[in-house]
Amino acid sequence: MANRMITLEVFRYSPEGDDEATFQDYLVPYHEHWVVLDALNWIKDHADGTLSFRWSCRMGVCGSCGMMVNGEPKLTCAVFLKDYYPSPIRVEPLINFPVERDLVISMDDFLAKLQAVKPWLIREEEEPPADEYLQTPSQLAQYQQFSMCINCMLCYAACPEIEGIPDFLGPAAIALAHRYNLDSRDQGQSQRQEVLGGEEAVWGCTFVGECTAVCPKNVDPAGAIQQAKVASTKDWYRHVLLPWGKR
């Protein structure tokens, strides 16, 4: 069989130059078992060593290879060339993030958002217990789905709200906050409520739902946000009706 080829139209941007961002075409050998990331690595090794992109595990675990593939946010290690062949494939950096270079985006804002929700077990008393905190399987089931996130940021690239509300906490960070609020070992809900309850957090979401559709780990961040809205509303009523009560 003759060597089959496929074209990748790759987004290029250099922070040093004056040129606009451009698309550069690369002709790449086509293999049925290759994913888009394999093609990018082939370009890097054989055609153009200056192309920059992030990747690590090649198995949908590290969350670093997210890019726009034909306009959709995807893990490039999980999309096959064969699903596009023989049409060309357009590869761009994740939308809604500043581009550092080529396909590499800046994650600083995202990491700050993750940190803002205090994603760790908060306990009221200082002393850690002598042994572990016990948890039943049904207590685990409450939050397990929301703990599967790999921080790939695809959900942010699917969210139309971020354009209008740049400081929007966003799907993964809210899902993470909700995950800890649902954890039977955690007592930090009131501490997270401040960041979680505002227009730039749960109430910024209009439930478009595309974050859930693109999530490769079935986290359902859209569901987490709506459930956090319900929790936030309950919290508000509790606060208004029982102002003397414990928050």
Added chain:
Amino acid sequence: MRGPLRRPFPRDWFVRNGAYRRFMIRELTSIFVGGYIVFLLVWLHQLGQGPQQYHALVETMRHPLAVMLHVLALLAALYHSITWFNLTPIVMPLRIGEDRLPNAVVAIAMGYLPWVAVSGAILWGVLR
């Protein structure tokens, strides 16, 4: 050195894929739902003005344009309600122990059943 490049979210995002379009339609149907409530309130007010206004209003409502608007409002309200009923299990998942109740069960129990019950009660009140 220019530093990082900002790229805006496409302005035409809501026509870019089926899910975005369905979301937009769901949002737009709320205009019909809200508009119809305003219309009902105005009508109720007119009703209180006496039998003459009432008959005049009934006449107006027979106009094909009025009928068409009613059909449109009904379709919009149905689309709006059904899409939201189907989203209920995502907003308020119910669990029994480790297992999450199937979405269909939650949608029926929390959306469709109360809907049928309330509609039935209203119908009974009107036809009785």
